[in-house]
Amino acid sequence: MAETFVIAQGGGPTAVINQTMVGATLEVLRRHPGARVLGARHGVRGVRDGDYVVLSDVPEAQLRLIAGTPSAALGSTRDKPDAAYCDKVLEGLKKVSADAFIYIGGNDTSGTQQILTDASGGSIAFVHAPKTIDNDLMENDHTPGFISAAEFVAGAFLSVDLDFRALPGVYVAIVMGRHAGFLTAASAAWRLDEDSGPHLIYVPERAFSVPRFIDDVRAKLARHKRCIVAVSEGVSTEDGRSLVETIVPEERLERDAHGNLKLSGGDLGLAFEHALRDGLPGQRARVDALGYMPRGSIAAISKVDQQEAFDAGVHAVEAAAQGGGSVALQFDGEKTVLKIVPLSSVAAKTRHMPDDYLDVSGTSLSEKGMAYMKRLVPKKYDVGKPFV
């Protein structure tokens, strides 16, 4: 009987996660003509419920069109399988005689693959293909999805900085990023000059304090006449609790199956508005949450990101041939190279932004951090310097 590959997508969508699905599908068909590729709808839930689209029956032109479309075309899930759920997923895979299960996602998704690997008898190859705008997977220099999201964020901050040159004030934008500050740090990638925003960057890797924040803003205002601030939704106070937890009453906190807190809600934004109103009375201040826009924006899809995501899908099929593992994007000093690493080295772990990507202030990028961003998110637009 012909080979059967099952592919699914997990966690938050990205602008290029469909590239990985299509890269894997086309590579399976190239290596194994006549093989069956089943796309499970909504991640492991589709495997459990036998809810599939037969990707190997979809014409290549349509697959290519979907590859270029943001968000997870198969649907996604936040389900975290417990033992019983896990048994049903394995049963589901056996029912379709799956030889391999390629699951495209971030830390939680790789964790699910680890659980399934441990629970299975070994007859199925479990592969994790990387995807996350958070850029927080171990073993990876960067992850598919990050560059496009970073482009969105870099463009948003360049644009808003120009806006606030015209009408000065304080601007705070809250950026997705639970434990890792990479995406927030990308806000600085397209700074025009030393006067450009973001003037302050707050990442989850450094403790956040409201009084220090107000002092920082006051100092930047004095120097630049405006202050543009990028804040990770996951910033935490000295005691290690996320700022949201210190603001929102426990009974109103919302968590997903992986225990992840809902972070980017209106409470955090309003807390910043109130902190600024109380700390800098009379000062024009605006707070936006970039929210869902950066992670799958059709207006910010990087060609490099697309190609790397596609290649990650191709490599996932090789990882399946090797019996399983996780595909990783590494940097060899000159270019990005794809490797296959053990699932256990990635699964459910978090890679933080290196300490030395920030300078001594802790609120702006060091040369090393800036070099990393410029390598991944090179300047895309020519901009004329304003007269103010």
Next chain:
Amino acid sequence: MAETFVIAQGGGPTAVINQTMVGATLEVLRRHPGARVLGARHGVRGVRDGDYVVLSDVPEAQLRLIAGTPSAALGSTRDKPDAAYCDKVLEGLKKVSADAFIYIGGNDTSGTQQILTDASGGSIAFVHAPKTIDNDLMENDHTPGFISAAEFVAGAFLSVDLDFRALPGVYVAIVMGRHAGFLTAASAAWRLDEDSGPHLIYVPERAFSVPRFIDDVRAKLARHKRCIVAVSEGVSTEDGRSLVETIVPEERLERDAHGNLKLSGGDLGLAFEHALRDGLPGQRARVDALGYMPRGSIAAISKVDQQEAFDAGVHAVEAAAQGGGSVALQFDGEKTVLKIVPLSSVAAKTRHMPDDYLDVSGTSLSEKGMAYMKRLVPKKYDVGKPFV
């Protein structure tokens, strides 16, 4: 002595307001070689204070680069001149022997030009060149800045709708728009099919009620398994008060010199979060404010918008030759044509979205409304239909 033209930019920046400034500058120099073009920094404030950049001394290549850069390169202002301020502005214009003052902006800016015209002796030509993402100027089919902002909004909603197909729930995005719903309605421009979001659109032209909103969302959820909502920041309740006023205590409401309320703050977003939590308990719901992103995004600049904004600047110089007036973008049934109309027909007035741009539900575009959006914001991306 050579002619002197003063140019300034007022109100909220847009992605193409610099095109108008550069279009006017280059047209002045074409018509009047040797003329002096002074750019006032921060609108009328720069005129009052004699704070100018000599635009006629700036190399054309640099002007062209600035034309392509979002936001007001001269800086902007929300100042509304009273009689004393007005006298100082007129004094300032006389001090530089201005023959004409071209002020690029929206309703408030045209209102300022009207005040100056009335207060002046008639020796200076006062011209208003249109600019506003709100698209709410009388006499105009649409306004420079709107198309680019509309592209951002259309792209954001297409992207988020794809995101919420993958991970279903309710999504509400608050869109700038104080009195006119055009920009919020643009959220529907790139809908893929009948199942696509936005599923509900709330504009300031129709009374908003929270209980009806919850009922609407519930119905759409039942039908589409997700519900994507576009809300104008300026939506008002039955009694005519803006929703923000019904939420925020009077002492915390923030107004600018024109009496405009600050609308898009966190309070409105949080109010929607709470309304959804109470009205649809347990339902995944997310609220973002698009905030400042649509109005000057470097990633969403329409070439048509750029050209029209440039042409509006060129026409402003003709309007000056005619003794003053307001430049208007009209539609002749086939294409956009530029006209010069009396300042008084535009000044400080608001054009609302026509009633028949919405269908009977009041929460989605009619064929006529959709035709308008498709004419101005044609599809820009090819998208593959998701499997979910």
